[in-house]
Amino acid sequence: MLDVTSGQVLYEREPDLRLPPASTTKIITAIVALESNKRAKDLLKVTKTATRVPSSKLYLRPGQAMSMEDLLYGLLLSSANDAGLVLAEGIAGSVERFAEMMTSKAHELGAVNSNFTNPHGLTAPEHYSTARDMALLFSYALKNPTFREIVQTKTSSVSSITPGKVQKVRHIQVRNHNRLLWSFEGAIGGKTGYTFAAQKCFVGGVSRNGVTLIVSMLGSRDLWGDVKRLLEYGLGNYEVLRVASKPFAPFASDGQVALASEKPSAPLLSWEEEKRIHSVNGYVLQIASFRERDRAESLQKSISAEGYRPFVEKVSLNSGETAYRVRIGPYGHLDQARQAAREIENKSGFRAIILPASPAISTEEKPS
Numbered sequence: 001m002l003d004v005t006s007g008q009v010l011y012e013r014e015p016d017l018r019l020p021p022a023s024t025t026k027i028i029t030a031i032v033a034l035e036s037n038k039r040a041k042d043l044l045k046v047t048k049t050a051t052r053v054p055s056s057k058l059y060l061r062p063g064q065a066m067s068m069e070d071l072l073y074g075l076l077l078s079s080a081n082d083a084g085l086v087l088a089e090g091i092a093g094s095v096e097r098f099a100e101m102m103t104s105k106a107h108e109l110g111a112v113n114s115n116f117t118n119p120h121g122l123t124a125p126e127h128y129s130t131a132r133d134m135a136l137l138f139s140y141a142l143k144n145p146t147f148r149e150i151v152q153t154k155t156s157s158v159s160s161i162t163p164g165k166v167q168k169v170r171h172i173q174v175r176n177h178n179r180l181l182w183s184f185e186g187a188i189g190g191k192t193g194y195t196f197a198a199q200k201c202f203v204g205g206v207s208r209n210g211v212t213l214i215v216s217m218l219g220s221r222d223l224w225g226d227v228k229r230l231l232e233y234g235l236g237n238y239e240v241l242r243v244a245s246k247p248f249a250p251f252a253s254d255g256q257v258a259l260a261s262e263k264p265s266a267p268l269l270s271w272e273e274e275k276r277i278h279s280v281n282g283y284v285l286q287i288a289s290f291r292e293r294d295r296a297e298s299l300q301k302s303i304s305a306e307g308y309r310p311f312v313e314k315v316s317l318n319s320g321e322t323a324y325r326v327r328i329g330p331y332g333h334l335d336q337a338r339q340a341a342r343e344i345e346n347k348s349g350f351r352a353i354i355l356p357a358s359p360a361i362s363t364e365e366k367p368s
Contacts, residue, residue: 001234002135004142004205004212010234015132016113019218022193022201023056023079025121025129027137028102028114029087030072034144035105036091040069043161044090050082053120057082058172060160070158076150076191078174084119095119111136123197134203135216142188142205151189151204154181178204179224184231188212192223206231211238229289232317237355282330283337285344285352289325296324303328306347328352 001011009015038044043065051062058080060066066074066086074083088098095118102116111133117124141147155175162168180187190204200223205214213234220226287303287310290296296312303310303326313325328344331337334354341352 001230002139002214002216003238004139004214007139009132010213010238011230012132016130018113018128018130020123020127020195020198021114021121021129021134021218022123022195022198023081023121024134024191024193024201024203024218025102025116025119025127026075026079026084026193027134027141027191027203028106028111028116029084029119030076030147030150031137031141031144032098032101032105033068033072033087033091034146038068038091040067040146042068044068044071044086046082046086046160047089049095050085050089053081053085054122056080058158058160058174060086061162064160064162064170066158066160070160072146072150073153073156073158074172074174076147077153077156077176079177079192080174081120081122088119106133106137109136109140121193121195121198123195129218131216131218134218135214138190138203138205138216139214148189151176151178151191152181178202180204180206180227183224184228202227206235208235211235225291232323233289233353236317237353282332283334283354283356284327284329284331285337285341286355287326287328287344287352289323291321291323293324296326299326303344306344308344 001009003010044067046060046062046064046066048062051060056079058074058078060082066083068087071083071087074080075087085095088095092098092101098119099117102119103114106114106116106129111129114129114133115126116129117127121127153176155173158172158174160170160172162170177192178187178190180190184206186206186208188205188207190202193201198219200220201218202220202223203214203216204227205212213231215227215230215234217223217227217230288296288299290299293312293314300310300312308328310326310328313327315323315325317323328340329337331340337354341354344352
């Protein structure tokens, strides 16, 4: 998770692990296309090669043409693989040459652990990226007003043109695959992806109350749940995370957020930094956060069996949803909280995050 304003990584787990990026590849495809010598209304021809690619696609036909602008809308909203190939061939003359341009541009931007061999992201040997690299690329792409406008668009219409004595125009409705645009306050766009090898992927951003965050997730099994939980965590704990740039890992279990940092450990803060987040009310350990109360209570019982005294806290999120947080504490000192977090991880495998306790913790029930 990246803070766009400062460029600081607020949370990471295996950020440099090379993985298939699926259709999040289309972020760098769009960057290269937008920085080419093609203009928005320039028409690019559809080849047989482009029409033979597997879906998702616009189902273009050989000999048709589409404008550069419409191809980008098809690429970024409908994740159209044929649109990606038309862009690649029309701009670079071949897919191979365009892929070289993609990799070169990515490396220029600091995404040095990426290598691209096609413009659509379908699984291929030596086609890979990392969560960190994709976040860097998306952050850069957002600076382009055309890219930003497209990825913020929910639905649109594009046109393919069939030349002839009577020119035929086919209108195609395209809809953004990014569910956050409909369900998450402050969503500013993103790109989804899925293949069997890559699983579910997403790179996108949210801007709220002057804070802009980018989340980059590859290989998720609960994509939208994971993305929303991570963003709510980042927005809700922004100041703490900004001070402790390598926080204790958030909620990691089935159906919870599982992203970003090497083997996590409690934040190692300087004395000055500790003073900045010091809480007169002590510190709590957050073990997990759920939408369903029964799942939170089930985890509470499980942790209680290990000899701890967890409680369930009901909170209302900015999105309007309700969350049930499983927490332990408060602890009077940060060192005590750190030690407890390590013990819990070693004993039960749960990785907690350390947070300043609220002046009054509103619990759904007394610690068990």
